[in-house]
Amino acid sequence: MGERVVPSVEEIRHAAEHLDPVFAGSPLLSGTALDAGGARAVLKVETLNPIRSFKGRGAVTWMREVGSTAGGVVCASAGNFGQGLAYAARAAGTSCRVFVGASANPAKVESIRALGAEVEVGGPDYDSAIASARQFASASGLSFVQDGRDPWIAAGAATMALEVTEAGTLPDVALVPVGNSALILGVAQWLRHRNPEVQVVGVCAENAAAPALSWRAGRVVTTASATTVADGIAVREPFPESVAAMLDHVDDMVVVSEEQLRSATRWLAADVGLLVEPAGAAGVAALRADPDRYGGRTVLIPLCGGHLPPDALGWSEEWSR
Template identity: 45%
Template sequence: MQRTRLDTARIRAARRVIDPVFLDTPLYRCEALEPDLGCEVSIKLETANPVRSFKARGTELVAAKLAATGASAVVCASAGNLGQALAWSARGRGIDVTVVASRSATAAKLDRIRALGARLELVDGDHESARERAAALARRDGIRLLEDSLDLETCEGAATIGLELAAAARPFDAVLIALGGGALATGVGHVLKEAAPGVEVICVQPLRAPAMTLSWRARRVVTTDSADTIADGVAGRCPLPAVLGDLLLVADDAVLVEEASIVAGMRLLLDRAGLVAEPSAALGVAAILEDRDRFAGRHVVTLLCGGNVDARAYRRWVGAAPGRIR
């Protein structure tokens, strides 16, 4: 049987390295969502931590390894959440961080990267342009380049979420995972295929940023010319072959959802559950909204992977009154 690049023993060991503030995040049934979605829904809440996303599970491993080897600097490309997480993890370990991001990235995420002490370099173009610049800086300065989803720390850190899901007291039938570069999907999927093989692993991506889903369906890398979606955290155009190889082994399905469904999911999460979700985090709810029949009568877990939003854009999307989010 083919194996992914990930190793379950390393994933279990990762829990001893990751700061406990990022571990054992809430997992609970959210009955308030169920009348709208038509199925039993549980939420795995990855926003209740200092960086408001799951990304620090991976950056904690990266920063710990860098500190152990005496490295003093690291660079990454980020749409915002990875950069925040890396800055947080490196700050206490004396490691200098440079984050390269697109000028079009969410301003609130960029502000938080700066506030956490990282050097921020903005580039024209999209996330792929940021990846190219980060790689160039790493070569020029001779420092570690952190490549999200390609570097195993990012996948195996995310995979600790899978361990927590597998240990859940109540069984569930399917898990809905936001799909971008692939670290979250391959990490969680790897663990569940070993520990809970009966759980359907469903990846969800915006229709307007479909590269990894198209690649999964074609079983080969498919690149796209654009990734024009409000879900900036998953807006890649050029899937990595090694990550796709892992995804092909662990994902049961990959679905695409409309922008309107993403917005509807964000609104439901706010109005019914009191949760602020960035667009990428609402993809699972969007998938249920678009195909209620598929999930009817099932117990579904959706991963809320991030809650970093631009307040103005968020109010516009969900139609919230100004006083409802600061």
Template identity: 40%
Template sequence: MARVASAQLDRIGVEEIREAARVLTGVVRRTPMESSRPLQELVGGPVHLKCENLQRTGSFKIRGAYLRISRLSEDEKAAGVVAASAGNHAQGVALAAAMLGVRATVYMPVGASIAKLAATRAYGAEVHLVGETLDDSLVHAREFSATTGAVLVHPFDHPDILRGQGTVGLEILEQCPDVATVVVSAGGGGLLSGIAAAIRPQRPDVRIVGVQAVQAAAWPGSLAAGRPVRLAQMSTLADGIAVGEPTALTFAHVQQMVDDIVTVTEDQLSRAMLLCLERAKLVVEPAGVAAVAAVMTDPERFRPPVVAVLSGGNIDPLVLLHVTEHGLVAAGRFLSLRLEISDRPGSLARLLSRVGELGASVVDVEQSRLGAGLALGDVEVDLRLECRGDQHRDDLIKVLSDAPGVRILDHS
């Protein structure tokens, strides 16, 4: 991605980010950086995970939120603050406001994660559920600000937010001095802009890559048009990066300092979450794992040493269960079959015995004589199996397809 001349951009500076780090000392955690052997094997060199999912409130958002609120005047603090968020920024604002003795009001979409909603209220904020998207909630937050005088703490459209998020970039350079590529999830671009502003002036050789969910990717079209462009619609599990349009502030930083923006699918996000759970023992939400998904999908694009930022770990347990199962399917580890077999004694036992001989584990099985179009004397069997991977899954389908007395009606 071509970058414009630096003279065209009045961007936040490294010293400003260093000052932000001093303000945040004792407030935020210096999150760990963990090596990933599976990703290293794919890339052919070191890959490290910057674990902002282990930050206070479960994401990087506390960094920018605290810095922004701490720098308000006493009169502004007395008026309170208001924010709009799908969840992570809400928690960051709520905790930061509580720590600074400021009243906080937060607007969240009606479909916001129950876990994120409960945590935001637990930190002391007054929460209102409005609209279907973050943009809808932001409209209400702006109206509240205009009528009450509360200061709007935007999730990414303020220099102090970018300065706070940029402290992640400082830590990356300290923890991995030889880093060659930094990969960051991107919604509105606050984290990506801040990290780029911290790293680019000090290490112009480092490649900086932003990652979006393909079903909520505002950045590729905006960069191609040379200006922020609003998406007509979005649909992704990665609610934390489902932002319909960048702002002028983040657009200028990303256009100037970020090398590339890539997109990942829902399947790829699910597989990345599964890898973090199984191999790194880390709980990461769909938005937070976008950088890992990009590295897994196209490892040759990323020159090592690579740092992939895990931006958040706040996920509802039911969503985690759904996404994990989705990831198992995407990784060839889970197979659902709808079969037709003879309704004779021993037919189901022989089918299950054959499945066991093929090395698959039966998760559950259901038999019915009431399937639509089912021939007299046959039964329909719904079978869910745990497999060892794509090849094993394909082998199971082939062998069962060729088995006498067995007809596969559907599989997924």
């Protein structure tokens, strides 16, 4: 039997009750220009915390419930989970080593180091960094944690959905970016608890579509590469437990193009006043790409992270002169 990756409702409640306050209570925005397409969009803003990402919710929850007695922790990350684990390890007084791919966002890597973790390049991309991190942890006798491969990580991520329903919003649809699946599995578990009729839709980048392809095929499907501006969801090899759980908890999967991701990122900056990285804007990209599908319904969209790619703010060079 594979590892359990979907949290229980009780675990989600427990995670919310003990969540580090710096990650709790993120803003919930409605009435934005997204509603012009006919849907009632509700945006959960996860960019206004010390690591500018929802990943802190799962990382601090895992550290408290599983990793607090470890002599040191090791993970692989595209950037945001590494920041979350570094933050959690620093608070717990334990060491943290993060393996990244050579193509990782330099700003995310620098943030991981600033939070006190050691960083190593573990291969050309995130998926190869997982193997390097696992090997290092085994050889060093340290605790290896894989983002999404523990129910406490998903329970932490699910606390954002609990906050949404506690605020009085019961979505008809959730458009959730999908990388390692912890977010969508946690959100789906909680939202279905509150509204069994909710439709949970995963959103992948077209250039990193392995999770969507796997869901459609009903088995793990890998891709040769996952080269996308949405580095936070750049997965080319989903793990089996993730795929099996998504088959049970996800109603549909859609993919968005690189231009749609870039357009959504620009739109959020210009029309909502938020700097959101392309992976975090994937749900907005999906809604803007097919507004008629969601017309008349309340649509929850998590804005998952706020670390933009290095050249995304090219316009600021003119302003600095």
